[in-house]
Amino acid sequence: MRQLETEAPDDDAPVEAPVPRPARRPSAARLRQPWDALRMYPRRWRERHPAAARGLSVGVSVFAAVLVVAALVMPNSLTQLDPSAFVRIPAEAVIGAAVMIALPRRPRMALAAVSGVALAAMTVLNVLDMGFKQYLGRGFNVVLDWSLFGDAESYLEDSVGRTETLAVVAGVIAFVLLLFALLALSMVRLGNLLARHTGIATRGTLIAGVVWITCSSLGLQLSGVPLAADSTATALKAQARLVSATLKDEAEFRKVAKVDAFGNTPGSQLVPDLRGKDMIFTFIESYGRSAVEDPIMAPGVDSTLDARTKALAKAGFHAKSGWLTSATYGGSSWLGHSTTMSGLWISNQQRYRTVMASDHLSLTEAFKKTGAFDTVGVMPGVQKAWPEQKWYGLDKVYNAFELGYKGPKFSWSTMPDQYTLQQYQDRVHSKQPADGKSRMSFLILTSSHQPWAPIPKMVPWNQLGDGSVFNGIEKAGNPSSYTLTDDTHSKQEYGKSIQYSVTALTEWLERYGNENTVLVFLGDHQPNAHASGNHASRDVPVAIVAKDPKLLAKTDSWGWSDGLRPAHNAPVWKMSAFRDRFLTAYGSTPHPKKG
Known part of the structure; x- marks a missing residue:
């Protein structure tokens, strides 16, 4: 057997570096193994x-x-x-x-x-x-x-x-x-x-x-x-x-919106009986029939309405009240506002957009069209651009950021109604319009907006300042969860919020109103079912207040109740009927526009 010999390595010879082997990629089979295990x-x-x-x-x-x-x-x-x-x-x-x-x-x-x-x-x-x-x-x-x-x-x-x-x-x-x-x-x-x-x-x-x-x-x-x-x-x-x-209604309503009983009425023939008057239209958020008739809420609200009726009477004011059936319920307040002012039944967002883009005459625009009124809006709930100002015919609008409020929000409401009214007084009502004109004002109050917690309280009018006085009141109030989770709490607190709003508005009128002041105030819709119940009507109270008995006499044919609280059997109109009835009562002459 032949013996193999090996040579001894030479220490001086260069050593070749080992050639690196490429890294082995895991095979697809190996990659699948964990997933196979999971499937197995x-x-x-x-x-x-x-x-x-x-x-x-x-x-x-x-x-x-x-x-x-x-x-x-x-x-x-x-x-x-x-x-x-x-x-x-x-x-x-x-x-x-x-x-x-x-x-x-x-x-x-x-x-x-x-x-x-x-x-x-x-x-x-x-x-x-x-x-x-x-x-x-x-x-x-x-x-x-x-x-x-x-x-x-x-x-x-x-x-x-x-x-x-x-x-x-x-x-x-x-x-x-x-x-x-x-x-x-x-x-x-x-x-x-x-x-x-x-x-x-x-x-x-x-x-x-x-x-x-x-x-x-x-x-x-x-x-x-x-x-x-x-x-x-x-x-x-x-x-x-x-x-x-819905699609059919959209096309039909466009035709309806083009028809207007007062669409071609010259400004000289609009509301001649209100020339020289200080006209104010005010919506109270969620002020509905349930506030006046529900067994939980009515006792407090009714006593407030009766007390405020007496207080206004002492100041020389008289009132008539009735019911309007709102086009909306529980929310979408702008539908109630626009229905009242347009004389059209605006029950959905498409109808609202159609009217806002039209030249259909609004009740507020009618005052501007006369040329005898400055028109102003106070909107504490508006916190962004509001192109609707043009359709409403308002020369100036004060939104939530233009009223100088430094106090706390009360849940959704940006500021208490009492503060809003005092700012309206300071910025608008206390100043005479230019050129000897009268004034028409459009106010939307928000303190009675759901969830009705916390609720502001009345403070001395001369202590309102920048609203900081409400800090302690807001902190001491109930959290919003207090009403969101309990229907009885909703009813109780909703009733209190209506009492507050009505008191603030009527105290303002008692304090700052004059011989020429004419106030129309109403609710925009009923509160939601947590407060009004599942079978509530869509009715809201409406009232006209003035010192001039001749002005109120023009509404005698309406059959409204005396005072701020409408009787249970007082007439009920659709909210869309108010514009034409009001314009007619105060001397406007119809000149129809037929589209």
Whole structure:
């Protein structure tokens, strides 16, 4: 055997550096291993715990079925939100099951996912309907009402703070996304379950169909709620009709807005009986009929109205009062303002935009058109640009930032009404208009805006200053949560806020009014259902106050009550009727504009 010899290394020879080997990239198989392990874990867990796995599977399926059925039979009103409403057989579920059984896998899964998303969308609309009916007395309009979410966010921020508002908004968004995901996944799971057990599913669907037809035919009910339900289909048809009606109304209202009984009346023939008068129109936020007649709120409000009527009478003022039916409820105050001033029924945002862009004569613009009045607005609730000033015919508007207030906000309200009125006195009313003109003023008071906590209190008029006097009053008041979570508290505090606003306004009139002062004040709408209840009317009180008995005599044909508190059986007009009745009573001559 031949022996191999090796040479000894030469210490002086250069040593070659080792060639670095390229780093080995992990193979796709290695990359997939963690994910494979994750996918295998549920399978292995099911193999190790078969009983628990079956129980979990059944539980998930039951949850999916309950969630879908609950969404299908869910009412769209809080007054109908009762356990019996969810113990019903939805026709949509029966029809959907029959379709799912008949479809192949891919179309079935696609239909299930789309149906789940559609059902989630209808559920969100039902929830919005609940909220809108509770706060605005009407359902949600998918065409017009999206813009109101910004107002709702601003109101919530003013009421509870920015941090809490951001948390609520984030929570709502998360809830909606979760709802969409859960209903889509639930529909897919139920569709697959039906496909795996075709025989049982077919028999069950036939039985459910027969039961639904029987319950529907016989009118069977549980606690007054029909057992046979088609809530989702009915809601879908209602939304379709609402969309169609909204689009049709938009076109028709444009034509209506072009017709105006006083549209071509020359300025010389408008309100001749009010020349030389100091005319003031004032809206009191949320001043509704419930404040005067609800058993919880009425005692305090009525006693205030009666006391203030007597106090004004001692100062030489007399009053007449009646009722107007507002075009809005619970909010959207601008609809009430514009309905009163335009003589048109402005019940939604589209109508409001149409009127604001038109030349339809507003009651305030009528005074400007005479050439005999300066016109001014005081708007403590306006905190941004207000292009509506032009339509209202106001020469000057004082917004929330132009009244010099240095005190605290009272929830949504930027300043107390008493301070607003004193600033109106100092900046406007105490000064004579130029060129020997009279003045027409348009004021919107805000202290009675929800949530009615905290509420300002009256202070000596000569101590108002820059409003800092209200710091202690605001701190001592109730937090906004005091009324947001309790209807009885809402009623009590709402009533107090109306007493405050009426007292502030009438004390101002008693203190600063003169022989020529004519005050018209009214509510813009009823408070929301937390204060007015679920079946409240849309009526608001309206009053005319003046020293000149001849001016009030011109309204004798109206049949209004004496004093600030309208009788229960006093006449009720639609709010849109006020402009023409007022213009006619004070000598205006109609010259129609026919569009």
